[in-house]
Amino acid sequence: MGALHFKASLPFVTLSGIFLLSFFLPIEKISQFPLCLFQFLSHLDCPGCGLTRSIISISHGQFIEALRYNALGPVVYLFLALLLIQASFRLILRKTPFALALRSRWTFYLFALLFWGQWILKLAQGWRGAAVPLLS
Numbered sequence: 001m002g003a004l005h006f007k008a009s010l011p012f013v014t015l016s017g018i019f020l021l022s023f024f025l026p027i028e029k030i031s032q033f034p035l036c037l038f039q040f041l042s043h044l045d046c047p048g049c050g051l052t053r054s055i056i057s058i059s060h061g062q063f064i065e066a067l068r069y070n071a072l073g074p075v076v077y078l079f080l081a082l083l084l085i086q087a088s089f090r091l092i093l094r095k096t097p098f099a100l101a102l103r104s105r106w107t108f109y110l111f112a113l114l115f116w117g118q119w120i121l122k123l124a125q126g127w128r129g130a131a132v133p134l135l136s
Helices: 002-024 037-042 051-059 063-069 073-093 105-127
Strands: none
Touching: 002 051, 002 073, 051 063, 051 073, 063 073
C-alpha cells in the first residue's frame, strides 16, 4: 500500500512544486541564465525555448509576455493545471472523476505538431529579419 501511495503522490508533489516555483521565481532573475542547452550551443531557439519563462509569466499574470516567450505556454500551463487537479483527486479520493487523454497517441501527435509548428514559424520570422517573438 505504501508504494501505491507514493506512486499517486509523486505527480501531485512534482506539479505542485512546478506551480509554486512559477509563482515565486521572478522572471527577471530567470532571464539572466541560459536555460536551454540547444539555444546556448546553436544560438537558435528549440521548440520548447521560452516555455519556462512563459509559465512563470502566466503565474505572474503577464499573459502577453507569456505568449512572447513561447506561444504554447498558455496551452502547456492549462495542461499542467489539469494534470495537477487530476493528481489531487487521485491522491485525496483515490480515484479520478475525469480522465485526461494523457496516454493517447493523438494527444502526443497534437502536442508534437503544435510544438514543431510554432518553432518553424518562430524560426521563419527570424530568418526574414523580423523580430523572433510571435507578438511584437
